[in-house]
Amino acid sequence: MGNRFQKNTELTAKVFQDALISVWNEKKCYITEITVRDICAAAGSSRTSFYNYYNDKFDLLEDIENMLLDVHMKTFESFLGFEISSYRKGEPFPCIYEMNVHVREMEPYYRALFGPYGVHSFIYKTKNVVKMLVKRKLDHDGIVLKDSVFNLELIASAVVCARQYWLFTNPSLSPLEVSSMIGNYIFGRLYDLRDC
Numbered sequence: 713m714g715n716r717f718q719k720n721t722e723l724t725a726k727v728f729q730d731a732l733i734s735v736w737n738e739k740k741c742y743i744t745e746i747t748v749r750d751i752c753a754a755a756g757s758s759r760t761s762f763y764n765y766y767n768d769k770f771d772l773l774e775d776i777e778n779m780l781l782d783v784h785m786k787t788f789e790s791f792l793g794f795e796i797s798s799y800r801k802g803e804p805f806p807c808i809y810e811m812n813v814h815v816r817e818m819e820p821y822y823r824a825l826f827g828p829y830g831v832h833s834f835i836y837k838t839k840n841v842v843k844m845l846v847k848r849k850l851d852h853d854g855i856v857l858k859d860s861v862f863n864l865e866l867i868a869s870a871v872v873c874a875r876q877y878w879l880f881t882n883p884s885l886s887p888l889e890v891s892s893m894i895g896n897y898i899f900g901r902l903y904d905l906r907d908c
Contacts (some may be wrong), residue, residue, distance in 0.1 A: 721823065729776050729821075731755035732833040736824040741829060743773060777834050779905075780821060781841055787811045792852055804888050805895030808871075812887035815875060826876050839868035841883055867898050 729752035735746050748769055752759050758888045764773045791807040799805065815822050825834040843864040850857065857863045871894060885893075 724761070726774065727755045727757065728762060728772055731757075732772055732776070733820050733824050736829070737820055737827075740829060743769065744830050756840070772794070773831065776821065777825070777831075777837060779838060780818065780825070780834075783814050784811060784841050785845070787814065788841075788849075791845065791849050794849075794856070794867060796849070796853060799895060800846070801896055802892060802893040804894060808894050809891035810886055812875075812878075812890050815879075818889050820877065822875065823879055826872070836871055839865070839872055842871050843867040870898050905906060 714891055722886045728751060731751045732746065735754050736743065739746065746769060747908075748759055748762055751769060751772070752762050755762075766775070787810045788807050790810065824830060824832055845858075846867055872895070873891060874894045878885055
């Protein structure tokens, strides 16, 4: 019985998540201009039902951000087993490719959050996750970067900017092409950034 309730809860939460993203992309406005009524109308649900799951639209937004960032975390787990020295220019970077497949699958979400009316907090959180995971990998492999704080910020910014470029400037690129571009730019330069 509890498993069925959890499944229904997850499905209802997903309906509200999809509704917020749909309204956001349709209205092309800041989240502050979207109302719970707008979200409920798009979800085909009542405000009472919404408030059974969320305190407000920002609680819903946080749920969406956490869901997407959790995928980043899980995808980067494969990064720890990847040997950076085996990377060759022009190849797709494995964990970035997996993440880009996710970005493509969840494109409306990323368009809303990374777009001109998106929230800076998600970009900030995404960059922090990328920095933390890259640092973890470098520590794991015993690689020390020159000016590590600056270079980790540069790497994280490049990942976010590459995704924004892909989503808004050149959406015809495949996840494979984007992962190769990111790999070439960032990880192809890791040896230049190393503190020998």
